[in-house]
Amino acid sequence: MIEHQPVLREEVIKWLEPGRKKRLLDGTLGLGGHTLALLRHGANVQVLGIDQDEQALKVAEQRLAGYAGRFFLALSSYKDFDRALKEIGWDKLDGALLDLGVSSMQLETPERGFSFLHDGPLDMRMSKEEGFIPAKNIVNNYSVQMLKEIIAKYGQDPLAGRIARAIVTARAKQKIETTLQLAEIVKNAYPPKMRLKARNHPATRTFQALRIVVNQELDTLKEFLDKIVHYLTPGGRLAIISFHSLEDRIVKLFFKKESAECICPPQKMICDCNHQKTLHILTKKPITPDEEEIERNPRSRSAKLRVAERVG
Known part of the structure; x- marks a missing residue:
């Protein structure tokens, strides 16, 4: 069995309250x-697990075998969770979790092309769907310009232009x-001096940027957020673990908007947005791993957990 360390596991259990929640x-x-x-941690809890990685689903099914009848699996993108709910006969959820990190199995499987530490085809697709x-x-x-924009925006690498030109050459x-x-x-x-001072491998940000674009990760997150609130029961909780500042910003702004009574521009004297508050933010600041977890699992160091609760 592949070693797997879920990020912020105890915090996820605490905030999703599996002892009190059912679905x-x-x-x-x-x-x-x-x-x-x-x-x-929840004797009555049932979980619908979704993943677009068929290989990961097979491993997960083996790990969860002792809880047969209490979990359901679906091969899909999480943005299409509503279809999976319909297939198993659920109409509402008492809680939902997203962990937006790349799994160890994906990183350590060379033929998937996610890692710059192993030689493999330059792929990075989480799903082979059309x-x-x-x-x-x-x-x-x-083009050079398009590559530069991708690496600068999604990788936030200050040398995006140099890298794009080097790729084209x-x-x-x-x-x-x-x-x-x-x-x-x-x-x-990278200039030699920057290479020596770099905390991470110089290719880290470029690979991250390409992965985000290949898998349309930010658009997928936005599509999910647009739907999920409507499927949460009052008191149902939404927990999202992000690893990238752009993902975290999307979640933060969504929580802020959905926890507001009014979303009119500040200069408006009279509210006409007809917006209704749907969420109450439970984590005013994101929860991050402690030093012990980071030492045990270095990949967790950039994780941020935000949690909100559905209001009635």
Whole structure:
């Protein structure tokens, strides 16, 4: 069995209250770590686990086998959770969880192309469904300007321009097909002094940016948020763990909007937005892993958990 350490596990249990809730959604099931913890801590809880990674679903099903009858699995993107609910006969949820990180299995499986530490095809697709193009298509076909914008916006790398130009120069000589090819190009785009001082591998931000674009991650999150509130029962909780500042900002602004009585611009004297408050924010500041968890699981260091509760 693949080793799996769910991020902020105890905090997720605390805020989702599986002892009191009955029907929960784990929209990013992965290898099933959070769902396993929720099932263990709630004798009556049932969990619908969704993932677009077929391999991950198979592993999760094995891990959860001891709780047969209390969990349901669906191969899908979490933005389509409403279809999965309909298929199992649920109309409402008492809680929902998203963990927006990439699983260890995906990072450590070279043929998936997520990691610059292993050589493999430059893919990065979480799902092979139609509509998702592999990272190599972007790297080999997009213009310098488009590559620069992707790396700057989604990777927030100050050297986005240098990296984009280095990619275009390299691909003119040889098509970029593998993760190590791209990692080497990005590394060499960094000045030697910056390379020596870098806390992480120079390719970290570029790979992150490509993964976000390939899997349409930010759009998927927005689509999910637009729907989920309507499926939560009063008192139902929504917990989201993000690892990227852009994801966290989307969640933060959504919670702020849905917890407000009025969303009219400040300059408006009379409210005419007809907006109704749907959420109460439970975590005024995001919850982050403590030093012990970061030491145990270094990948958790950038995790941020935000929780809100559905109002009646």
